[in-house]
Amino acid sequence: MRGYSHLDVLFNNLPYVAMVLLGSAIFVLGFDASPWAWPAAVAYLASGVAGAVWVMVFICPSCAYYATRSCPCGYGVISARLVRRGRRECFSEKFRRHIPVIVPVWLIPVAAGAVALVRHGFSWPLAGLVAAFSIDAFVVLPLVSRRHGCAGCPQKESCPWMGLGKVESVSCGKGSAPAGGLDLASSADRAAPGLAGGAGRAFSAHKTPPLAS
Ligand code: SF4
Numbered sequence: 001m002r003g004y005s006h007l008d009v010l011f012n013n014l015p016y017v018a019m020v021l022l023g024s025a026i027f028v029l030g031f032d033a034s035p036w037a038w039p040a041a042v043a044y045l046a047s048g049v050a051g052a053v054w055v056m057v058f059i060c061p062s063c064a065y066y067a068t069r070s071c072p073c074g075y076g077v078i079s080a081r082l083v084r085r086g087r088r089e090c091f092s093e094k095f096r097r098h099i100p101v102i103v104p105v106w107l108i109p110v111a112a113g114a115v116a117l118v119r120h121g122f123s124w125p126l127a128g129l130v131a132a133f134s135i136d137a138f139v140v141l142p143l144v145s146r147r148h149g150c151a152g153c154p155q156k157e158s159c160p161w162m163g164l165g166k167v168e169s170v171s172c173g174k175g176s177a178p179a180g181g182l183d184l185a186s187s188a189d190r191a192a193p194g195l196a197g198g199a200g201r202a203f204s205a206h207k208t209p210p211l212a213s
Contacts (some may be wrong), residue, residue, distance in 0.1 A: 002152055003069040012072045012148055015141040020048030022133040023109035029126050030116030044108065051102035051136040053082075061086030062172075064154045072148050090172030091155055106137050 004012070028156040052075070060079035065071035067080035086094065113130035115121065 004072050004074070008072065008148075010178065012144060013074070015136055015144050016048075016052070016073075019137045019141060020045060020105070022129060022136060023048070023105070026109045026113045026116075026126070026133060029123075030113055030120070031131055033120070034177050040112075044105075047108075048105055051105045054098065054101055057083050058119040059091075059094050062088060062091040062094045064088060064091075072145075087172060088155065093172045109133050 024041040024045045027044055028037050031037040031040065054074045056079040059074050060066050060071070061083050063079075065076040068076055071077065082112055110130060110133065113133070115124060115158070117126060117130070168183060
């Protein structure tokens with residue numbers, strides 16, 4: 001497995017960071033006459049951070065890169081400090097189940113920008129911001145993820161993101177293997193069993209923050 005330097009990790013995180021900042025700017029620019037513009041921007045920013053943490057807690061523990069420097073965006077190392085290792089054979093199921101939770105981070109700014117353009121009149125700066133967000137979120141980020149992170153992944157054949165489609169029929173309800181840490185992953189599985197399914201697979205044709213890169 002390749003190990004990534006801090007500089008690589010920084011580079012691989014840039015598209016997601018840019019996406020969250022551009023998304024926040026859409027709220028500020030699109031609703032600048034509203035007192036809710038800044039609170040909405042801050043809430044979106046917080047959801048971007050929460051989305052990254054969600055991946056670290058619920059997907060990374062089952063990834064081959066958990067606790068290694070081979071995770072291109074560094075989440076695997078942080079994940080190991082938060083939760084116990086999960087079952088590798090459950091990666092595909094975890095991915096499908098938890099990706100839909102963070103999908104709104106990609107969609108909400110586009111919807112908010114469209115609403116602002118319709119309600120407050122067309123504006124080139126806002127339209128440019130929405131275009132920049134969309135290119136980053138739906139083109140650059142998936143590209144960086146696939147080219148730099150996923151290409152050498154030892155479990156890409158079972159990864160919905162890579163679309164190679166081999167899905168194991170494994171019962172993963174219990175999530176993490178027993179050890180001395182906090183079993184947040186399996187708790188969430190019990191709490192949110194309905195998140196898996198078509199939406200996750202459809203969206204995984206794009207990206208997850210180098211998230212599940
Ligand atoms: S490669 Fe993706 S799923 Fe694996 S540890 Fe890194 S961020 Fe998590």
